[in-house]
Amino acid sequence: MTETRRPRILCISFSDITSDSRVLRQLDVLADFGEVTTLSYGDRPAAADDHIEIPRHLPSLAQTPVGVLKLALRLYRSVEVQAPALAEALRLLGDREFDIVVANEARALPLAFRVHGAPRIWCDLHEWAPEERTHVLSWKLLVSPFMRWVCAEYLPRVDASTTINDSIATMYSDEFGTMPEVVRNAIAYRPDLAPSPRSEGTVRLVHSGGAVPGRNIEAIIDAVDLLGDGYTLDxxxxxxxxxxxxxxxxxxxxxxSPRTTLHPPVAPDELPQTLNPHDLGVFILPPLTPNHRYMLPNKFFDFVQARLGMVFGPSVETDRLIADERLGVITPGYTGEDVAATIRRLDSDDIDAFKTAANDAAERLSSSRDVDVERGILDRLLDAPR
Incomplete structure (x- = not known):
């Protein structure tokens, strides 16, 4: 009796997937539908059957002198797979064939359309690709027009697309005529966790995520120092x-900072348990780009599952959810003084109420809805005639 071959799925991500929580969740779904090969920086993720590793030192944008010149001259067709990481990925892939390719972020689309086997292509755009880092002048002048060209060239041809929220989906629809489905950055429901009791006389603030410029971590450190005794930051x-x-x-x-403690990074699936003993999750991101203005980040959902109250800077999507679910407070601005003044107004009853609200919302704001969207996409792609 001939055994039916499982679909071959290639997952491309120009990140280290082992610390990329969104792609890790995506892989858990992909593994239910076929034999998964990952193509990324770093080691093979646990859910992958096979892995093609891109050397970490190779950038995923055309940063060579020739590549930069071609970007400046708008010679996009000749540069779209010339970035060192994409060129090496093409070489490593060779003539391997796949049935489905998942391209994480728009920058992976030119590579996805060169994979052998006439695969169905799902682009998980994550956020708004054309203006990802437009607060950096070189990115704004050279990369932003290129990413806009990539989206215009390839998005109308993909078989499925997704992004993190309705605001950004509408932006793609308005500019490129493609309405992505929404897959938020939500994580799995943690029924084992409940609001932790607060430490007597101390409010424990916490922040988790990447230490990269623009994340405004300094403002949170400034805030805890301004707040003084009775407050700590992890x-x-x-x-x-x-x-x-x-x-x-x-x-x-x-x-x-005498009140701030730096800890080693924690694996994404361990974050809710690690954050749970704290009181308030803090994230203060200035709106330097459209992605910042319309953010709905991983840490929002990490804080919910950890049953924390929230202190966030103003942003359209998080403002709405925090207000609707009564999860916390929005600062008036993005400075340490703004954060400290907002937290100083909270009493113990406020914090307890926020943590209770997070507990009540945890199942609603879990990833189950998003997994259903992903599974629906894969069902359609596998059923579609080739």
């Missing part, structure tokens, strides 16, 4: 891949 940070000067400066700033 940071669970992932250093930037380059181990750059920003990370060294941030470490020095943390060392100078």
């Amino acid at each position: 940071l669970y940070l992932i250093p930037s891949r380059q181990g750059d000067a920003y990370w060294r400066d941030l470490q020095a700033r943390i060392d100078a």
Whole structure:
């Protein structure tokens, strides 16, 4: 009796998937539908059957002198797979064939359309690709127009697309005529967790995530120092891949704060348990790009499952959810003074109420709805005639 071959699925991500919580959740779904090969930086994720590793030092954008010149001259067709990481990925893939390719972020689309086997292509755009880092001048002048070209060239041809929220989905629809489905950054429901009792006389603040410029971690450190006795801040940070000067400066700033403690990074599936003993999750992101203005980040959902109250800077999507679910407070601005003043107004009853609200919302704001969207996409792609 001939055994039916499982579908071959290629998952492309120009990240280290082992610390990329969104792609890790995606892989758990993909593994139910076929034999999964990952193509990324770093080691093979646990859910993958096979792995193609891109050397960490190779950038995923055309940063060579020739590549930069071609970007400046708008010669996008000749540069779209010339970025060192994409060129090496093409070489490593060779003539391997796949039935489905999942391209994580728009920058992976030119590569996805060159994979052998006439695969169905699902692009998980994550956020708004054309203006990902437009607060950086070189990115704004060279990369942003290229990413806009990639989206215009390839998005109308994909078989499925997803993004993190309705605001960004509408932006893609308005500009490129493609309405992505919404897969939020929500994580699995943690029924084993409940609001933790507060430490007597101390409010424990916490922040987790990448230690990269623009995340405004310094404002949270400033805030806890301004708040003074009775407040602590714990940071669970992932250093930037380059181990750059920003990370060294941030470490020095943390060392100078008597109320701030830096911890090693925690695996995504361990975060809710690790964060649970704290009281307030804090995230203050200035709106430097559209992605910042319309953010709905992993840490929002991490804080919910950890049963924490929230202190967030103003942002359209998180403002709405925090207000609707009564999960916490929104600061008036993005400085340490704004954060400290907002937290100082909270009493113990307020914090307890926020933590209780997070507990009540935890199942509603879990990933079950998003997994249903992903499974529906894969069902359609596998049923579609080739």
